[in-house]
Amino acid sequence: MKLAVVLLSGGLDSAVTLAIARREGFEAHALSFDYGQRHRIEIESARRVAASLGARAHRVALIDLRVFGGSALTADIEVPQGRSADEMSHGIPITYVPARNTIFLSYALAWAEVLKCSDIFLGVNAVDYSGYPDCRPEFLRAFEDLAALATRAGIDGARFEVRAPLLHLSKAEIIRKGTELGVDFALTHSCYDPSSNGGACGRCDSCQLRRKGFQEAGLVDRIRYATT
């Protein structure tokens, strides 16, 4: 059976990515990070998602990005609330974590090399608002180039592939896809606001994108929002 490492945040997109990897026949090794993020509830969501979608293994790697500061998700900066789609579409968000996907992919690469597999799944998306530099296709290709040079497996001829099946899908398309594949979205967590205590504020960028996605998909989101 073919193996893959799947980066799993506990959010909606990575859950669908895991479901796609499973549907493609991969024995999925899910990888989450405890990186001092303020929304640690995501890790618990990731555990439930990994179990419900039949991941073969799920590891949580402890890393500490707070040592550097520099982002609303790791330091004490206020998470923006109630921004319009237009505001969201300008510039890189304050929730940008420096070099985050580079760090995450590096760990995935380490595990892939130990497992002797060459597929790494990542739920990044470039259609709905993102603005993160490390969600762009050219970044993913550059990481593949690096991986070939960085590893013993690469020297032995392995070509690591970073698979981003959601890259060109809208949030509504991602939700429809996940529904087809049996993803239980009630297990996922999208809210960026730590004061929601495991619930969903309904107003941060991430909640707004999720609500809009379900609306456009014509599907019901079974999580409860603090605001309508």
Next chain:
Amino acid sequence: MKLAVVLLSGGLDSAVTLAIARREGFEAHALSFDYGQRHRIEIESARRVAASLGARAHRVALIDLRVFGGSALTADIEVPQGRSADEMSHGIPITYVPARNTIFLSYALAWAEVLKCSDIFLGVNAVDYSGYPDCRPEFLRAFEDLAALATRAGIDGARFEVRAPLLHLSKAEIIRKGTELGVDFALTHSCYDPSSNGGACGRCDSCQLRRKGFQEAGLVDRIRYATT
């Protein structure tokens, strides 16, 4: 004053690298990793080296590579002892840690972006025996390409530079260089064998390379070895 991130392991090479960065006028931000390595004594060496060479800051990032296994430095695999130079020069050593420099450089990149600096110093070397894929010049260039795409700073036009001033020096040349720059090598730790309890076995690949380097440089190594 210009800033740089300097990866500092506590070993001889990275100490000389830090001294070079300081000599070139950089305000050095030294970065070490507590990565579950069995030779944790290196971190204490790194602290002493950072202080003695006037690093502006020293951070130790906690990461856990043991979650994946796969290397003599992180799992319970025996460290090779008493190998000949010929044995050492064949293949990739068992002490290879999958994707290690990729992970280390990713963290350095995160910190560099927070500090708004673009120079990252790394003490890798390609002359004396290495065999690690992620010590090759082409790997370092690929990381620079990735960094330009991975970051907000890159989008804004920053070009990150991975500086590896020891890349083409022999161990003896590195030791002479460090001596010129006032590095106190007695503070550094090179031994890979955890059973040495902070001492130096004198027989692992790393101890052998160090001893040979001092010998060739015609200088005295003030650390004490368990074997002659």
